[in-house]
Amino acid sequence: MAGYHQLFIPGPTNMPDRIRSAIDRPMENHRAPDFGELTLPLLEDLKKVFKTEHGRVFVFPGTGTGGWEATITNTLSPGDTVLAARHGQFSDQWIQLCQAHGLNVRVCDRSWHEGAPVQQFAEILQADTDHEIKAVLTCHNETATGVTSDIAGVRRALDDAGHPALLFVDGVSSIASLDFRMDEWGVDAAVTGSQKGFMMPTGLAIVAVSPKALEAAKTSKLGSFYFDFQRNGMSHQNGFFPYTPATTLLYGLRESVNMLLEEGMDNVAARHNRLAEGVRKAVDAWGLSLCGNDPALHSDTVSTVMVPEGVDGGAVVRHAYERYDMALGGGLGPLAGKVFRIGHMGYVNEVMLLGALAGVEMALNDCGAAIQPGSGVAAAQNHFRAAGAATAMAAE
Template sequence: MVELIYTIYICALFLCCGWLKLRYQFSKLVCHISSKDFYLFALSFYYHSALVNKRLACLLFYAGIQCSSQLLLGHSKSKPELSVPSSSILSLKLSFPPSATLHKTRFSFPRDCLVGGDKNWLKFEGREKMDYVNGPGRNHLFVPGPVNIPEQVIRAMNRNNEDYRSPAVPALTKTLLEDIKKIFKTTTGTPFLIPTTGTGAWESALTNTLSPGDRIVSFLIGQFSLLWIDQQQRLKFNVDVVESDWGEGAKLDVLESKIASDNAHTIKAICIVHNETATGVTNNLAKVRQILDSYHHPALLIVDGVSSICALDFRMDEWGVDVAITGSQKALSLPTGIGIVMAGPKAIEASKTAQSLRVFFDWKDYLKFYQLGTYWPYTPSIQLLYGLRTALDLIFEEGLENVIARHSRLGKATRLAVEAWGLKNCTQKEEWYSDTVTAVLVPPYIDSTEVVRRAWKRYNLSLGLGLNKVAGKVFRIGHLGNVNELQLLGCLAGVEMILKDVGYPVKLGSGVAAASAYLQNTIPLIPSRI
């Protein structure tokens, strides 16, 4: 009899709220929370229904939230349709467990829930909060790393763990160590695949080749060169910082004057970021080597190639780079987790006398296991190794020079789009333009952070924020790794809509048209895999 009474009561509530719009997506309940006043309204639904059935309580709690928000804000001008499948209600089994009290089904509320603004989702005990990137379609990832991962790589990594001391993993590692040299364009380098990020690779390069107090010259041209300099100083090196305006390349004339006056060879290393992703600036490494050679200076050339190697032209042997580093999450199109260090013969020799403290990043531990044929002093990520194998295979299938040419085309197309929009590149000279990331300057009346926020919230498009000195002034479009023409054009179309949203007078389609025309006309110039 009690069940019947409650059933009639619940049905009456639904009839009274027949105009209410309900959504039931993917077995998760989604709502907009409008005002603190909804609590009292929703609580009356929830309290009675919780005594009957938890699932029904969830439905009615959501109904109360929707009802209150529409009543309070007047959002329901017309009669919304009922979109909850009838089976969702009819299949409910009503029961009366003694413990079915109000506190048994708990909800948590985000503080910034706004109707018509940010989308927020109800969080149920035992369930994860639904993320917007799990909504319709896919997230369009156009930050300058991490980048899109090819499906082939994802499938290659989808495997169980293996014993890294078994014969299979050393055999795999041997091929990786040989093939990874090709993307650095070196035959004499010694590779280290370290379970770390680019920051760890920085530290490995420095501590294995230098001693505390050593004098080094380091160029500050953006956020990531700044972070590297901070690391160098914390490692107790004596750093000569050569600073440029953000948007300019390294001041190589200053380097030349320092090298020319260093007759005692007190400078032990030159540290330079090849491609600064914060500003979209690429430095001329060949010129750096030319300066060192012209004065017969023995300083090591240590290069951060995190966002350049395997995307931009990089020639380790030809340019006399002594240590170069990159990360798996950039142009290699893998998840984060492998810091790749390539050490030339001079760097390996320097590591024998370097006095910097190191444990996890010590090259001699790796070299010892290389000689044993087991390769790994510490546990590697087996899944990432198989992913790296597939990533290299894809690069060699396309052809490394074709990969570099593809990045060049995508970079040029992006810059043409920016020009068509009437905006400026943060990079101040064409000789410094990056082919892996474009930093776009916005007018003073626009906050670039809002551009990035709106891109993610409204269009499911991920763009790079402006960092540090250029925060709020630029947004960044990453075009490196596993990306093609149509993907880029979709990104550019999204950026145009966002610019329109934030009040910039862009002509929709202008940038896409400029980029499309260039890409179409340059297709025959690039050899195809077909």
């Protein structure tokens, strides 16, 4: 099929030519004396993406799941109790990972239409006067449902209870796209991957860790070698790794961070909000709804759209792929067949997203949904024009 394949899944995301060019380079010696000229400034600049001055960033070959495992194995011990909510596919997988490592997980089962239960967390933490809970796990943005969680609220719950538990955040589909404030929110470990907001190929797990979490790593008994913070940290001090790093991806990450900081992290978050609001206007115009019950928690990186009665969400995704050469995200777990997902994070602008919305309209109609052609596109256009005009006036 002529033209570009349209990629609108919630990761991997579209890769800019600048990053593609940065990665396309000959192999080199990762033990060369000047290798730190690449890695040391990169590790420092990554802290700006997480908005931390006090934390430390580790970059591992892997994915976000590897980052989860690094966080857990470095800071906790067998039998430790952790608190987590299960309200989506990826929050559930983090719980399973903890259980696989012999941790006692106190699970708050919630609807997949909600974010993390801040009030329930607060009540549990207040009651835990013996401080048995060693860590609280929260997904900032549940990629399966398109629902965000109030990380600042979870931090307030910990502080109000005077509770010393560590706060761990899955930021795989939020960091480098949504507003994320590691130091301000008191996050002790924030996990993400290279293939979403960083606009890169899959292959890097990026973990920012607070001084408190680094201190916990000194007494952790779970054990880690490949992901060991202390072992990696000693090498990182001089810009090296204790194993062969993904060198070409590090060059891509360098260019990614350059692009993010050139735009400015606040501007990156504002752009994602503007684009996501256009998608939400389109969904309203179609007469459909998003998965999340609370509009305040609708994600700015992925919209999980409920399909109308009688329409199979999986069929919509397949048809869009086969007929229009466009990749959408399907429903996961109990949402399979009930939703489709539009990813709008990373290297995306208004016109790209309008094309995606037009493709969605065609696929929905072809699969039996009574959608007025052009209705969602027009609603998004009107929003983008108004939002663009307001942004231009503010800049003058």
